[in-house]
Amino acid sequence: MTRAADVRSVLVRVPATSANLGPGFDTLGLAVSLYDELVVTTTTGSGVEVHVEGVGAGEVPTDEGNLVVQAIAAAYASVGQPLPGLRLEARNVIPHGRGLGSSAAAIVSGVVAAKGLLEGVVEFSSADLLRVATEMEGHPDNVAPALFGGLTIAWMTSSGPAHKRLLVHRGVSPVVFVPESTLSTKLARSLQPASVPHEDATFNVSRSALLVAALIQSPELLLAATEDRLHQSYRASAMPETDALISLLRDAGLAAVVSGAGPSLLVLGSDPAQRLFAADLVAEHSLSDWRAVMLAVDLRGATVKPHPVENQDPLGI
Known part of the structure; x- marks a missing residue:
């Protein structure tokens, strides 16, 4: 023993x-x-x-x-x-x-x-x-x-x-963009309100359910499935470049979100080519240095x- x-x-x-x-x-x-x-x-x-x-x-x-x-x-x-x-x-x-x-x-x-x-x-x-x-x-x-x-x-x-x-669908291709700046989780959480409108809560319930389906079965739904009204917009003031890049990427049809509390951003590509497209967009439009990290699940x-x-x-x- x-x-x-x-x-x-x-x-x-x-x-x-x-x-x-x-x-x-x-x-x-x-x-x-x-x-x-x-x-x-x-x-x-x-x-x-x-x-x-x-x-x-x-x-x-x-x-x-x-x-x-x-x-x-x-x-x-x-x-x-x-x-x-x-x-x-x-x-x-x-x-x-x-x-x-x-x-x-x-x-x-x-x-x-x-x-x-x-x-x-x-x-x-x-x-x-x-x-x-x-x-x-x-x-x-x-x-x-x-x-x-x-x-x-x-x-x-x-x-x-x-x-x-x-298990995540094999077509899901993550890429994370990591900035030089940091952000504490405590600060990010402090920017959120204590309550949110009922319609926003309902919106997120529907998108969360859809996101599970998108990640395990239907990656083509990732853009719609990653919409959020609960936390990202409230935290945007603490990471304005993250917010701007997410808007840019989503306007281009890419499922971009804040990674955790930020300020990194995550793109959930529905195929590997979308990661390269996202990297090109961030490199062209970012105002500071962002490191693109191509990842697997x-x-x-x-x-x-x-x-x-x-x-x-x-x-x-």
Whole structure:
């Protein structure tokens, strides 16, 4: 029997996510093929050692305040296990503060790492992982696709968060445009009103239902299906260039939306050629630098596997 005190090491890989997808506010999320990787190793001592390469290096906390560490601690606490000493080696690719689920990826990295480190001691179900991650994130729309991949519908019940994972039509071709600027989710949410007109709520219910059908069966409906009246227009003042580019792209027939809380924008092409058309339009009309990232829909979600403890280059894979 494996003991919690044994020195163990795991490799975790977690995808970026784009939530809302236009009308599916706080409900729909899509996992995409952009990944943070992390090796977590328990130590015989106490305390935490964190090393970060790539995005966030020199910026994110490298002690117990690190979000991944906090998520590992929350997962251990949820099953009554003492937290061991930890060494983290992270290689981050997902942009921070740009609407691609970087905080959700960090939280999911932590809970999935805990699952791997405690294998044989305590078993985590999918519901357990989603519950711990949602408690930390505050809502499940990003953590669900990061955990399970694909398109997820997430909702809250009296007993906690729940989700349904759906396979996306193979014709759906995402491209994300990432600006240099950032926007905090807290600020974006503060711009929304406490209530909306009944007709706007009805509008979004219809478009959300249509969007699920478009993503899993009928990509030709994506333009109509991504219309929104609940959040994007209220947040436009905080990201005017994002708003202008979305209008430009939609006028050209492309299903463009704010990615998560922004300021990145997501285009859901109905075929790969639409991504190239979108990239040309953004390059021609943008007023600042936007990086076009051609992506696929991630089908696996977060993964964790054992990693050799003696490896001196933890991410040398």
